[in-house]
Structure formats: C-alpha cells, structure tokens
Amino acid sequence: MDSTKEDFNTRKEEIENYFRFLKIFDDDNTRVKYIENDKEVTKIIESKFLTILLANAFLILYNLIEATVRNSIIELYLKIEEDNISFETLNDNLKKLWIKQKTDNLKEGNFRQDKLREHIMNIAQSILEKETIKLSKDSIDLSGNIDAQKIRELAQQIGFETTSDGRNLVNIKNKRNKLAHGEQTFYDVGKDYSVNDLFELKNETFVYLEDVINKIGRYIIEKLYKK
Numbered sequence: 001m002d003s004t005k006e007d008f009n010t011r012k013e014e015i016e017n018y019f020r021f022l023k024i025f026d027d028d029n030t031r032v033k034y035i036e037n038d039k040e041v042t043k044i045i046e047s048k049f050l051t052i053l054l055a056n057a058f059l060i061l062y063n064l065i066e067a068t069v070r071n072s073i074i075e076l077y078l079k080i081e082e083d084n085i086s087f088e089t090l091n092d093n094l095k096k097l098w099i100k101q102k103t104d105n106l107k108e109g110n111f112r113q114d115k116l117r118e119h120i121m122n123i124a125q126s127i128l129e130k131e132t133i134k135l136s137k138d139s140i141d142l143s144g145n146i147d148a149q150k151i152r153e154l155a156q157q158i159g160f161e162t163t164s165d166g167r168n169l170v171n172i173k174n175k176r177n178k179l180a181h182g183e184q185t186f187y188d189v190g191k192d193y194s195v196n197d198l199f200e201l202k203n204e205t206f207v208y209l210e211d212v213i214n215k216i217g218r219y220i221i222e223k224l225y226k227k
Contacts, residue, residue, distance in 0.1 A: 001072065001075055001213055001216065001220065003075055004068065004071040004072050004213055004216075005213060007067065008067075008068050008210075008213060011063070011064045012206060014060075015061065015064060015202060019057070019198070019199060019202060021053075022054065022195050025049070025050045025053065026050065031043060031044050032045060048187060050195075051186075051187050051191050052186040052190060054190035054193050055175070055179065055189040055190030055193075056186065056190075057198045057201075057202070058172055058176050058179065058189065059179060061172050061201065061202060062172050062173060062176035064209065065146050065147075065169060065172065065205065065209065066142055066143070066144075066146045068209045068212065069146055069151060070137060070142055072213060073154070073158070073216075075220070076158070076216060076219065076225065079225070080094070080132075080133055080135060080225055081132055081134055084132045085132065085225065085226065086127075086130035086131060086133060087127045087130070088127070088130065088227070090133055090226065091225055091227050092227070093157060093158055094135070094158065094159070094225055096157075097135065097139065097140075097157060097158065098133055101135060101136060101139035103119075103123075104139065106119065144176075144177055147170040147173040148165070151169075158219075159219070160215050160216050161219070162215075163215060165204075165208065166208040168205075172201060172205065
C-alpha cells in the first residue's frame with residue numbers, strides 16, 4: 001500500500017495547509033494588505049468570505065475520501081495481477097466480483113443468443129486456461145457516492161475488514177454533491193459550520209481513512225484475496 005499511503009499523505013498535507021489558512025481567517029479582525037494602483041490597501045476579511053472557504057473544505061475532504069478508497073482498491077487489484085492469481089485460486093468474494101464485471105454489459109434485451117453463448121464460452125475458457133484475473137476499478141462505481149456505508153459495502157463485497165464509525169462521511173458526501181450539482185451555493189453550505197466544526201470533520205476523516213488503508217493493506221499482506 002506504499003503508493004496509496006504516499007498519495008494519502010500528500011493530499012493530507014494539502015488539506016492541513018488549507019485548514020491552517022482557515023484558522024488565520026477565523027478572526028473578525030483579520031486583515032489583508034495588497035497593492036492597488038501603486039498604493040498599499042488594507043481590508044478586513046468579510047465573514048461571508050470565510051463561510052465560502054468553509055464550504056470549499058467539503059470538496060477538499062471528499063476528494064481525499066474518494067481518491068483514497070479508489071487508490072486502495074486499485075492497489076489490491078494490481079497485486080492480484082502481480083501474483084498471477086487465476087479464478088480457481090481467487091476467494092469467493094472476488095470470484096463473484098469478477099463474474100459481475102464480465103457480465104455487467106449483458107443487459108436484458110441488448111444481446112442475441114449467439115452473443116450470449118460466445119460470452120459464456122470466453123468466460124469458461126478464461127477459467128479453464130487459468131488466465132490471470134484482471135479486475136477493473138470501473139466495475140465498482142465510486143464517483144460522488146463514497147461514505148462510510150458505501151465503504152462497508154465494498155468491504156463485504158471484496159472481503160476486507162470493515163472500519164467502525166465514520167458517521168460524518170455521509171455529511172461530507174452530501175454537502176459535496178450539493179455543491180457539485182449546483183443545488184446549494186457555497187454560502188448556504190458553509191453558513192451552518194464553524195472552523196472548529198470543520199477541524200473535527202477533518203480529523204475524523206483522517207483517522208477513518210488511515211484505518212481503511214491499514215485494513216486493506218493487511219488484506220493484501222496476508223493474501224486474503226486467495227481462496
């Protein structure tokens with residue numbers, strides 16, 4: 001999980017820098033100085049500007065959540081390929097996932113019988129010839145939908161240990177989606193939160209994701225993807 005941890009720590013440091021910036025602005029007397037028309041201008045930061053920055057923190061935190069989960073799963077899938085794992089040596093969870101991946105494009109009414117038979121033959125041939133299993137991250141839809149419940153579902157689907165708590169990840173997901181889809185303005189999302197509220201969300205998110213990384217890392221180290 002070295003690649004995932006490295007990316008996580010890079011994103012985490014970016015977030016810490018952003019939150020240090022928020023802390024500076026969390027003061028009614030905070031002023032900024034800049035040059036305008038060759039003159040130094042000093043202005044007090046409006047509280048509404050801080051509110052917008054608080055809302056933006058939801059986007060940054062969600063970005064970390066989705067990237068970390070995706071990178072962890074990709075690293076697992078790459079390890080399965082690296083170990084040349086075939087269908088017969090794969091655990092039951094991942095067998096089901098691979099079959100799902102192979103059949104997801106077979107929607108009712110969009111294939112002929114000869115195409116279905118050909119598809120089944122290709123799957124059978126892959127199994128009998130003990131081809132290396134290749135799982136795609138695209139077989140699991142993550143975009144805009146990651147919270148603690150979704151991660152628990154992934155854990156059950158893949159077979160790694162579930163992580164407890166994470167109750168506020170759904171709040172981060174929902175706020176992010178309202179911003180991303182234009183359902184609410186940045187001010188509307190940020191006005192109900194303080195800097196301290198966002199610091200608590202940040203810290204909880206960090207702890208939760210570190211646990212997810214460790215659990216998937218243990219799953220890989222102990223080769224629990226094998227039967």
